Structure formats: structure tokens, C-alpha cells
Amino acid sequence: MINGEQELAAPLRWGMVGGGKSSQIGYIHRSAALRDGHFALQAGAFDLDPAAGRAFGTRLGLAPERCYATYAEMFAAEAQRPDGIQAVSVATPNGTHYAICRAALLAGLHVVCEKPLCFTTAQALELQALSEQQRKVLGVTYGYAGHQLIEEARELIAAGALGEIRIVQMQFAHGFHSAAAEADNPATRWRVDPAMAGPSYVLGDVGTHPLYLSEVMLPELKIESLLCTRQSFVASRAPLEDNAFTLMKYHGGAVGTVWSSAVNAGSMHGQKIRVIGSRASLEWWDEQPNQLRLEVQGEPVRILERGMGYLHPAALADDRIGGGHPEGLFEAWSNLYRRFALAMDATDRGDTARLARLRYPDVHAGVQGVRWVEHCVRSADQGGVWVRYDDPQTCRP
Ligand code: NAD
DSSP states (O other): OOOSOOOSSSOEEEEEEEOOTTOSSHHHHHHHHHHTSSEEEEEEEOOSSHHHHHHHHHHTTOOGGGBOSSHHHHHHHHHTSTTOOSEEEEESOGGGHHHHHHHHHHTTOEEEEOSSOOSOHHHHHHHHHHHHHHTOOEEEOOGGGGSHHHHHHHHHHHTTTTOSEEEEEEEEEOOTTSSOGGGGOHHHHGGGOHHHHOSOSHIIIIIHHHHHHHHHHOTTOOEEEEEEEEEOSSGGGTTSOSEEEEEEEETTSOEEEEEEESOOTTOSOOEEEEEEESSEEEEEETTSTTEEEEEETTSOOEEEETTOTTSOHHHHTTOSSOTTSOOOHHHHHHHHHHHHHHHHHHHHHTOHHHHHHOOOOOHHHHHHHHHHHHHHHHHHHTTSOOEEOOOTTSOOO
């Protein structure tokens, strides 16, 4: 159970790049990092517009001299201070992640980066090598993985409750961009610009989320090959897709699908994962994250509720209030940020035993997401052909 007790000798001194006043994702980073007192916000380069970034930082309570115009200026100046930041979160558009993460790691900082980690597998592997060389954590905010019932799903599957795993059906398919919302929304505009979004829109923006959930629930399942088809229903988005279907064959015979979409008109979020075995299936939907459906063939459906004593201890470890009271995305992110902090602290102390017990979306998860998008794009751009998936060992959540 999480109850706000301090688990580190002192909070990690923390900074942010991006996540400025009008950003979509900045506030949940701050809320999650600050929730349990494991991080203390000390510095930031919050905005592309330096004046706006400084004004925002001071409104957050930071000293004006620690609100920087650029991330490069922040990393250089903080490195000179005895009380300089130890960790930084990167909440900027995709096209900046690689350079900022690289600079942060070289400056000796632990990093939490938004997804997708970068554009190419080669870049992602370079960041992985750099984080290992610098002995720094590089976490990725696949925030839904912090929901407690994801742990219950993992444990049920590991215990054989579903039988032999046959099918994994995934989707993250919302409807918010059914029309050309980018015309008057800057945060949507960069998402459909290859220079800022990368080689894909929805595959990287939403598809990688349920993909990571499947990696947590099914750590043994490795992709053998995949086929992807992608479309731009709002034609001006081409070559980037606003809808994509991916079919996957796993080593050992199981199969999977991922539907990634921003044009599922009427859908609020539409992120689901259904794992189907030879005797039972389970299903989790991010719009009802406190419930997990367990469907045993021939028996009535069971709805497992978050926070209840019948769950596996791993699914109760992050409970904050007990069953019945709904928890949500902010708690899920807080759970992940707590694990990021514990991992950073254990890394700094060389506590390998502690690190081995911690699971969080780390740099390997970041690499895997980038690798998956790259393979999907390669398949789709060849007309939707099967492509072999190299290096199944990359991911080890
Ligand atoms: P946004 O456009 O709403 O905000 C981006 C922010 O970054 C702005 O404040 C902007 O001024 C700032 N910025 C841009 N370049 C900068 C730079 N070089 N230095 C400092 N600040 C800079 O974008 P968003 O929707 O918040 O998305 C940001 C990232 O978060 C993206 O990578 C996106 O994929 C990711 N995201 C993740 C989730 C999730 O569930 N994990 C959800 C939404 C967005």
C-alpha cells in the first residue's frame, strides 16, 4: 500500500523540459512526480518561448534564475550548482526526444522521457547504450502500465488461469481527430508533421501503449513477424496515418492484432487489451480501469475489482485507498513515477538486488516501442507485407 511515507533519504532534485503552461501532458508529469514526495521540482525549460517558460516556472514556485530558456542552458547551469538537478523529465514533441535525452544523459542526469522515445531503432539503441554507460535510468511514460489491475492480469496469466495463450487483441482507437483538428490546434498539428512526429502518427502516438501493456502481461511472448496497413482518412495527413491495423505472429504460435486510430468517431479513448487462452480470456479497458473481466469458458463472467483482498499481492502493492473508491490515470502515473524514483535511487546506490525487484517501463520498453513502429511502417509502406521481426530479446519488462 502506498501512503506517502518517505522511501528515499531525500527527494530527487528534478527538472522538466517542455510540459509548459498550455501543454497537454505537463501537468500529469508534475502531479505524478510530486504526489509521493520522491521528487522536488527545482528547475525547468518549460516552453519553446523562453519568456512564457520563465513566467510559467515562477508561477510554479521556482526561483526565476532556475527557469531556463533552453534545455542546454539548464543542463550546463545546473551541473555547476551543488544543489543542481539529479533527474529530468522530457515532455516535448517527439522530434526533440532523442537530442534532449542524449544531452541529459551526457550531463549525468536520470531521465524520464515521453513516448515514442525517438524515431529510429538505431537512435533508441544508442540511448540505451548511453544510459548503461552513464549508469542512469531512462524511463518512458507508458502511463497506463501503472494501473494496478495490469499486475493482476500478468499474475493470472503466469499462473495459467487462461490456459495456453492463443490470441492478444489490442486497440487504442479514439475519435478526436476524425476531422482535421490540426487546422486550429498546434498540439495536433505537430502530430501529423513527419519532422516532429516521426515516421508515424497513430502507431507511435497510441498503438505503442497497449503494445507495452501486452509486454507487461505476457513477458514470454515475442513477436516473430508482423503485417501492417495504414491509412490517412484525413488526406492532408499523408504520409502519416490516422488509422492502422497491425497483425502479429508470435514465436510459439500465438497471434495478435493492434488497432491504432484517431478516427474512431464517437470513441472517447478506446484503449483495450483482450488476452485469449485455451480455457479463458481476460479484458482490460482504460475507460474502466478499476475493473478486469475474467471470462472462463462455460462460466459466468467475473469482474475483478481493484483494491480487493482476493487479488494477487502484486496487484495490491500500489493500492492507495482500498476497493470501491475509483482510482484513475493520475494514480497510475504516480505509481510509475514512484518506481522511477526508486530505480534512480537504487541505481545511484548500486543496489542491484533492489533494482532486480523493480519493474517499470525502462529504456528497453522504449526501444521496443520504436522498433515496433519501424517494422509497422516498413510493412505498410511495402503495401502491407509480412516482415520478420528482428531481435525478439529486446524487451524484458
Ligand atoms: P504539446 O504540444 O501540448 O506541448 C509540448 C510542450 O513542449 C509545450 O509546452 C512546448 O512549448 C514545449 N516545447 C516544445 N519544444 C521544446 C523545447 N525544445 N524545449 C522546451 N520546451 C519545448 O504536446 P503534448 O501533447 O503535451 O505532448 C508532448 C509529448 O508527450 C509527446 O511526445 C507526446 O507523444 C507525449 N504524450 C504522451 C502521453 C502519454 O500518455 N504518455 C499523452 C499525451 C502526450
